[in-house]
Amino acid sequence: MDRKSLIIGASLGVVTSLAVIGLMYLGWQWFEFPFVPFDIFDWMARALPGDIVTFGIDTIVGLIDALGIGNTSSTAKLIEQAIAVGQLVMGGALFGAAVAYFGQRNSKSAPVYGSIGGLLLLAATLYIENYLNNLEEGIALGAVWLAILLVGWGWVLGGFIRDAGPSLSGESEAPMTRRQFLGVAGAGSLAVGIASLGLGSLFGKGSSQATATPVESPDPIDGDPFGASLTSGEAVSPSPEELASRPGAVPGTRPELTRTKDFYRIDINVGPVPSISTSDWRLVIGGLVENELELTMDELREMPSVTQILTMQCISNSIGGDLTGTTRWTGVRFKDVLAKAGLMPEAKEAFIRSADDFFEGVKMDDIMDDRTLLVYEMDGLPLPEKHGYPLRIYIPNRYGMKQPKWIESIHMVDEEVKGYWVIRGWSKNAYVRTTSVVDTVQVDMLSESDVENVAAGGIAWAGARGISKVEVQVDDGAWEQAELRSPPLSPLSWVQWRYYWSDYQPGKHEFRVRCYDGDGQLQITEDGPPRPDGATGIHSYPVRI
Numbered sequence: 199m200d201r202k203s204l205i206i207g208a209s210l211g212v213v214t215s216l217a218v219i220g221l222m223y224l225g226w227q228w229f230e231f232p233f234v235p236f237d238i239f240d241w242m243a244r245a246l247p248g249d250i251v252t253f254g255i256d257t258i259v260g261l262i263d264a265l266g267i268g269n270t271s272s273t274a275k276l277i278e279q280a281i282a283v284g285q286l287v288m289g290g291a292l293f294g295a296a297v298a299y300f301g302q303r304n305s306k307s308a309p310v311y312g313s314i315g316g317l318l319l320l321a322a323t324l325y326i327e328n329y330l331n332n333l334e335e336g337i338a339l340g341a342v343w344l345a346i347l348l349v350g351w352g353w354v355l356g357g358f359i360r361d362a363g364p365s366l367s368g369e370s371e372a373p374m375t376r377r378q379f380l381g382v383a384g385a386g387s388l389a390v391g392i393a394s395l396g397l398g399s400l401f402g403k404g405s406s407q408a409t410a411t412p413v414e415s416p417d418p419i420d421g422d423p424f425g426a427s428l429t430s431g432e433a434v435s436p437s438p439e440e441l442a443s444r445p446g447a448v449p450g451t452r453p454e455l456t457r458t459k460d461f462y463r464i465d466i467n468v469g470p471v472p473s474i475s476t477s478d479w480r481l482v483i484g485g486l487v488e489n490e491l492e493l494t495m496d497e498l499r500e501m502p503s504v505t506q507i508l509t510m511q512c513i514s515n516s517i518g519g520d521l522t523g524t525t526r527w528t529g530v531r532f533k534d535v536l537a538k539a540g541l542m543p544e545a546k547e548a549f550i551r552s553a554d555d556f557f558e559g560v561k562m563d564d565i566m567d568d569r570t571l572l573v574y575e576m577d578g579l580p581l582p583e584k585h586g587y588p589l590r591i592y593i594p595n596r597y598g599m600k601q602p603k604w605i606e607s608i609h610m611v612d613e614e615v616k617g618y619w620v621i622r623g624w625s626k627n628a629y630v631r632t633t634s635v636v637d638t639v640q641v642d643m644l645s646e647s648d649v650e651n652v653a654a655g656g657i658a659w660a661g662a663r664g665i666s667k668v669e670v671q672v673d674d675g676a677w678e679q680a681e682l683r684s685p686p687l688s689p690l691s692w693v694q695w696r697y698y699w700s701d702y703q704p705g706k707h708e709f710r711v712r713c714y715d716g717d718g719q720l721q722i723t724e725d726g727p728p729r730p731d732g733a734t735g736i737h738s739y740p741v742r743i
Contacts, residue, residue, distance in 0.1 A: 203302065204295045210358045211294020215287050218351045231343045232332050234323055236469035239282035241326045243466055244555065248622025252729055255514060259728070263516050270520050271462040271512075278468045293319070297352070298359050309356035316352025320345055331555070424455060424507070424687055425526055425578070431504035432568040433594075433662075436685045444683050448655025448696045450638025454687050455507070456523035458577050463584050464512045464521060464598060465554065466618070472553035472604045476588045481535075481572075485549070485609035488540030495574065495588055501530045504571055507688035509659055513597035513619075513628055514728045518635050518737040522659075524691045527592055529573035533566050536610070545610040550591065553604040559615025560593065560600075569594045569662070569690065572605070594690060595661040597628040597732060624730045631732040632721035634658035634668055634695075634713035636739035651698035652743065654680075654709050659692035664716030668695040671710045672702075680711075702743055709739040 219235060226233035243251055258274050267273055293315055301308035323344055327333045333340050422428075426435035435441075447454075465471065480492040505528040512521035536548070548560040564570050571592045574581060581587040586603030593601055599619045620626055637656040658665045665686075669677040680697035695711075714720050726734035 200302070203298050206362050207294040207296075207298025207359050208291040209294070210355060210362065211290040211292070211297075212287055214294070214351060214355045214358065215290025218290070218347055219283060219286055221347060225343055225347075229339075229343075231340050232323075232327050233469060234326075234344070235282040235286045236279070237323075237326055237330055237332060238285060239278060239468045240466070241329055243468070245329070248624075252623055256727070256729060259514055259516065259519075259521075263519065269460075269462075270515075271464055275463070275468065282468050293352075294355055294359065297356050301356065301359060305360045308360040309353050312352030312354070312356025312359070313349055314352070316349035319352070320348045323348065426507070426687065428526070428578070429505050429507060429688065431506055431531075433506040433508070433688055433690045435507055435688045440685060441687065444685075445681065445696070447683060447694045448638055448640060448653045450640060451655035451694055451696070452637050452657060454524060454691070454694060456525055458525065458579075458582065458585075461523040461525055461576075461585065462512060462521045464514065465603065466556055467554055471584050473583060474553060474588055474604060479588055479606075481589060481605065482607040483536070483539045483609075484607070485611055486542040486545040487536070487610055488542065489538075491539050493535070493538075498530055498535070498572065498574060498589070501534060503528055503530055504568075505575075506569065506571070506690060508592060508594075508690040509661075509692045510592070510598050510601070511630060511633075511659070513599045513624060513732050515733060516728060517633065517725075517733050517735045519733075522692075524687065526577050527571065527573045528575035528578070529571035529589075529592070531568060532560070532564075532570045532572055532591065533568075535572055536565065536608075539610075541610060544612045546612050547610070547615050549609045549611050549615050550602045550605055551607045551609075552602045553606050556602050556604075556618050557615075558600055558602050558617035559611075560591070564593045564596070567594060595630055595663070597625070597630055599624060600628045625732070628732070630659075630661040631734055632658075632660040632663070632665075632713060632715045632719065633733075633737075634665075634711045634721065635737045636670075636709050636711050639709055639739055639741045641741060641743050651700045652702045654697045654699065654739070655695065656711060656737075657692040657694055658682075658711075658713035660713070660715035660721075662690055664689065665693045665713055666716050666718055667714040668693075668697075669712050670697040670699075671712075672699055673707055677712070704743050706740065706742050709741065710736050711739075712736055 222231070222233050222235070225231035258277050259270060262268070262270050262273050262277075297308055297312045297315060300311045324333070324341060327340070327344075422438040424435070424438070424441060426438050426441055429435040476495045480494060481498065483491040483493065505526060507524065507526045509522065509524040515521035532548075546562055548565055549557065550560060551557045560570075569592075573586070573590050573592050574588060576582065576585055581590065586605075589605045590603040591601050591605065600617065616626075635656045635658070636654060638654065640653040640655075654670060658668050665682065668680040668682060670680050671677045678697070680695040683694040683696070686693040695713075712721055712723060722734035723736050724734060725736075
């Protein structure tokens with residue numbers, strides 16, 4: 199087999215794959231047809247062994263942390279999307295090389311071989327789309343669209359390979375004619391143009407569909423900038439007067455409340471999240487209950503609601519990472535909803551399934567916790583789509599991997615449930631680790647004559663256990679106690695701390711922080727990776743004074 203012919207075939211496969219991807223994107227945006235690159239990636243995330251999936255997660259998060267290239271959750275999604283598109287481009291190269299290989303004896307048959315390859319791609323694609331339940335609605339149109347694209351791709355690719363020189367049959371080494379050259383070049387330009395139109399939109403504007411609900415927080419309430427007076431239930435916040443009397447935070451410390459648009463998003467979807475209409479949506483409650491129910495959102499909202507300020511963190515978060523946030527959520531107590539159905543005595547766990555096929559189990563202790571909520575509002579507005587609209591769950595003291603979004607059904611069972619990430623090698627219980635972070639060390643103000651201290655600030659968090667003490671160490675000095683901005687916004691939120699270093703000297707220094715939970719237990723100081731139970735270790739912050 200002529201190596202040059204393989205290279206030509208692979209090159210044409212790459213060029214034509216870009217056009218196909220661009221057309222797929224336009225069909226996805228205009229007619230909601232499947233976008234195959236993302237769907238292949240989502241299928242791989244669900245079907246591949248857990249070790250491979252979590253290795254990929256660890257690699258992406260580690261790369262983002264090491265390079266400091268932006269917000270972890272949004273950057274990770276962009277990387278996943280680029281990988282998804284890149285996979286199909288590489289597949290196009292292999293497709294083109296295969297057509298060139300099989301067409302070596304008779305290049306005129308290359309379009310036929312390409313069409314056969316397109317049919318095989320179509321069969322594999324339909325299997326994946328069916329696996330993801332993407333063809334339940336509009337299956338005929340979606341299948342026809344994919345058939346036109348994939349079989350047509352093979353035919354056109356084979357035609358280009360047939361026309362490209364040298365001849366794949368080896369009968370002639372003459373270069374392609376001027377007409378053939380112009381034809382291939384023109385088709386290649388068209389392919390790149392289509393790809394640019396589609397992929398430019400994909401990576402320029404992002405892939406998320408417009409949300410059905412607003413995502414900006416309402417204006418702060420006069421005299422209550424945190425909305426503490428709106429909280430209720432077991433985790434009610436301190437009064438606005440108590441919060442206002444606290445010392446200020448060191449400039450540069452992350453805000454106590456995370457803006458909705460900045461709240462991290464981690465889920466199993468590389469592309470758009472589920473888009474659900476509440477007019478059709480029902481929360482199905484079944485299994486070991488006295489009365490199976492289908493509750494509408496209006497019926498949930500008619501039940502007594504609870505609002506609480508809380509911190510949530512992804513179990514993949516590294517020490518000092520940004521996969522964490524604090525917000526105000528409103529919902530109904532989980533146990534109150536299940537009480538409407540009537541729990542049978544043998545019920546032990548709740549099996550929750552989401553619209554994106556994510557699933558998790560909730561233990562009875564968590565079900566009966568007054569702070570465990572089925573959440574439908576974030577900062578006083580309906581949940582944004584990317585954060586679980588119309589319904590998600592919050593469970594105290596658990597990482598986000600245990601807390602499904604886009605909830606559709608809850609079934610009570612009499613056995614332990616292994617959730618989506620548990621069967622892929624992550625923590626069975628996902629209890630949050632005690633952690634502390636240095637957010638800032640203020641050195642810009644040292645030139646002012648009245649500044650005698652170097653100020654450092656950050657946060658500490660131990661779930662619902664609270665924080666009793668934070669200590670800071672500079673270089674190899676003694677651990678010194680920092681000041682807590684106490685009380686925190688909520689019994690469920692992180693607490694800000696501040697520390698002043700008066701014996702500073704010019705040069706390079708390193709600030710380190712550790713904390714103790716509300717029971718006086720020191721955080722785990724040994725370095726440990728996020729997988730399987732959450733990251734551990736001491737956060738450090740280098741600075742030059």
